[in-house]
Amino acid sequence: MTKHELLTEKAIRQPSKWEPGNFILRDAWFPVTETRQVLDRPVRRTVHSQPYYIWREKGQYVASEFHPAMAVDIAREASAFTAGTGRYPVVEQYGYVWVWYGNPDNADPALIPDIPFLPRHRSMPEYASGTNYFHCTYELVLENILDLTHIDFVHGNFSGTHESEDDRISVESTSETVTMIRRVKNKATSEYQRDVLGIKEKTQDVTAFTHIFIRSGVCFLHAHFSSAPSMPLMQTNTPESRFLTRANFVFAPHESWSKPFRRTWPKTGPMVAEQDESVLNPQNPRYLPHGDEPDCHTRFDTAGLRYRSRLRDLINRQKQGDFSYLPDMAEGSDIAQVLNVKRLS
Ligand SMILES: [Fe+2]
Known part of the structure; x- marks a missing residue:
């Protein structure tokens, strides 16, 4: 050409x-952080301005609407994004923490994109990301x-x-x-x-x-x-x-x-x-x-x-x-x- x-x-x-930017699409998984960046202390991410605090608890990933140090009345303050529980659906895959934005009832891990060139349960070396x-x-x-x-x-x-x-x-x-x-x-x-x-x-x-x-x-x-x-x-x-x-x-x-x-x-x-x-x-x-x-x-x-x-x-x-x-x-x-x-x- x-x-x-x-x-x-x-x-x-x-x-x-x-x-x-005029309409927000819902019900999707977002790989918001590399797993290596998440330890016991929460990291904060947002998806369409919705807050996600992510940390590890007894080896499991947690994604919450609230920082664990915040004094929150979950029953009153948690949103529909967590069905009133304060905790989002969360999955570890391809070296990333994937969080769900939408109705938690629809959070099927099978909807996470198929990434054929990345191993499903391992991270790539740090220099590659x-x-x-x-x-x-x-x-x-x-x-x-x-x-x-x-x-x-x-x-x-x-x-x-x-x-x-x-x-x-x-x-x-x-x-x-x-x-x-x-x-x-x-x-x-x-x-x-x-x-x-x-x-x-x-x-x-x-x-x-x-x-x-x-x-x-x-x-x-x-x-x-x-x-x-x-x-x-x-x-x-x-x-x-x-x-x-x-x-x-x-x-x-x-x-x-x-x-x-x-x-x-x-x-x-x-x-x-x-x-x-x-x-x-x-x-x-x-x-x-x-x-x-x-x-x-x-x-x-x-x-x-x-x-x-x-x-x-x-x-x-x-x-x-x-x-x-x-x-x-x-x-x-x-x-x-x-x-x-x-x-x-
Ligand atoms: Fe470009």
Whole structure:
């Protein structure tokens, strides 16, 4: 793809309003903290501004609405999120503590995303994980992640510029997920790959993947380069509040053939996140209700548009009081096959 092609792509005007952060989706699991960060003293997290105090009690994880040192009349002050008990449903999986946001009666652990490249009952090494913040709605973070072409313009130094011979996008979705695959032929090798990883080839064929879970914001990112190493990533994208998104991330280093890359690539996390923040933060106020300016799109926005439409379907169902998960969830492709990773769980 050349820049010229992108600019001359026929823009499609979207008449429907897009107001991220306007409706809170319920009944979802959120991986709010790494298990290694939780000891006997409580850590505090929020999901859609709802407080979660998390600690270990006799080896078991507890997620409470209240700090244990607070003098609270639970019967009077506990909310419907804990059915008046003060304690949320909580599960330890994939090295994270998952808490439920919604009706506790519906908190089925089977609804936790299948993360094939992470072991279900073990943490990844500490160097492979971290946390970043984005000052915008989590919907904008997800839209940004689903636009894999932003990588060329925002993260070009790490993953190569937009120059390539061919660039194809395909999108799959269910009522709960959106998957995007981008296949690029002869994409320019990046500065990072050339100068840090020592890749000699000037161009590479690349297949890049994004898989997002609409309710929770959890996403998987991966890419296969014909010469450079890579490894998959899980990122949490939790809406701590309307305009603050916490992104806990963890890589699966065992998927990379390059030992130095396993150690050095996770260190770029804060730099990559800062590049995203530089576009997301200014973008955020533009979607506050102030008029009917339509967005323009190209074929590279197909995944983002699918996300908006699937999100709208979920919002409409929840507005009608339907918080259930539909059976089509199970009909999506095996994500281990899509990402081309070894299944560990
Ligand atoms: Fe990005």
